[in-house]
Amino acid sequence: xxxxxxxxxxxxxxxxxxxxxxxxxxxxxxxxxxxxxxxxxxxxxxxxxxxxxxxxxxxxxxxxxxxxxxxxxxxxxxxxxxxxxxxxxxxxxxxxxxxxxxxxxxxxxxxxxxxxxxxxxxxxxxxxxxxxxxxxxxxxxxxxxxxxxxxxxxxxxxxxxxxxxxxxxxxxxxxxxxxxxxxxxxxxxxxxxxxxxxxxxxxxxxxxxxxxxxxxxxxxxxxxxxxxxxxxxxxxxxxxxxxx
Ligand SMILES: NC(=O)c1ccc[n+]([C@@H]2O[C@H](COP(=O)([O-])OP(=O)(O)OC[C@H]3O[C@@H](n4cnc5c(N)ncnc54)[C@H](OP(=O)(O)O)[C@@H]3O)[C@@H](O)[C@H]2O)c1
Numbered sequence: 001x002x003x004x005x006x007x008x009x010x011x012x013x014x015x016x017x018x019x020x021x022x023x024x025x026x027x028x029x030x031x032x033x034x035x036x037x038x039x040x041x042x043x044x045x046x047x048x049x050x051x052x053x054x055x056x057x058x059x060x061x062x063x064x065x066x067x068x069x070x071x072x073x074x075x076x077x078x079x080x081x082x083x084x085x086x087x088x089x090x091x092x093x094x095x096x097x098x099x100x101x102x103x104x105x106x107x108x109x110x111x112x113x114x115x116x117x118x119x120x121x122x123x124x125x126x127x128x129x130x131x132x133x134x135x136x137x138x139x140x141x142x143x144x145x146x147x148x149x150x151x152x153x154x155x156x157x158x159x160x161x162x163x164x165x166x167x168x169x170x171x172x173x174x175x176x177x178x179x180x181x182x183x184x185x186x187x188x189x190x191x192x193x194x195x196x197x198x199x200x201x202x203x204x205x206x207x208x209x210x211x212x213x214x215x216x217x218x219x220x221x222x223x224x225x226x227x228x229x230x231x232x233x234x235x236x237x238x239x240x241x242x243x244x
Pocket of ligand 1: 009010011012013014015016033034035036037052053054055083084085086087108136137138139182183184185186187188189190191
């Protein structure tokens, strides 16, 4: 049987790494796009690491062109892009954020997934296999939070971006499945970093600590399994944003 190919940004740790391992475990080929690499995934022969800093759009474009020189539709059963990578920093009121940190956040959180989605759909437009774009979002897309304006607004942007691209794909002769996935709370570096920043200007930190203490934060492996189930549902999605 031909394998499915899954491109995952930020497969070096957290949810992305757990998702890569879950997909590799069932025989998919995984391409991880990030700056670092996970020892566990790199040991797998069906894993390919692409070193890219998503805060540089030039690097993103170059990486995708190079990657697609090595991919053809003949030997695969489907192809998926998972826009997973994101950063929390800077966690501060917007007037306290440095311009370089604002730019890096927006590049990784919005511009990179947009460019990756564009290039992915362009390069696979004629491929006669199922194509999926799944973008990791957050419940915070709909909750205004102090010191998280860039993160919340980026996730809200991604939700609307997903909805618009779905409309475009409806008009396409060979539509791709386009969804956003809210993973809920997972115990990752991102969660730990948010908890470590509790304080008056960041009330969400206290709420995350309470959720952690109440055992509501799931292991990345459990979240990854739920994401795999959502990716496997090939029926018509009546909603753009799916929750694990
Ligand atoms: N954890 C949660 O509770 C939670 C809740 C809601 C939504 N989410 C969403 O789920 C997704 C994964 O979150 P996570 O908690 O797994 O995050 P994480 O543990 O902090 O991992 C982030 C990943 O993004 C990559 N990344 C960050 N900046 C990058 C850059 N400049 N270039 C390339 N890669 C970069 C990192 O790779 P390198 O550092 O190696 O480059 C890493 O693999 C994110 O979209 C997040 O917003 C998470």
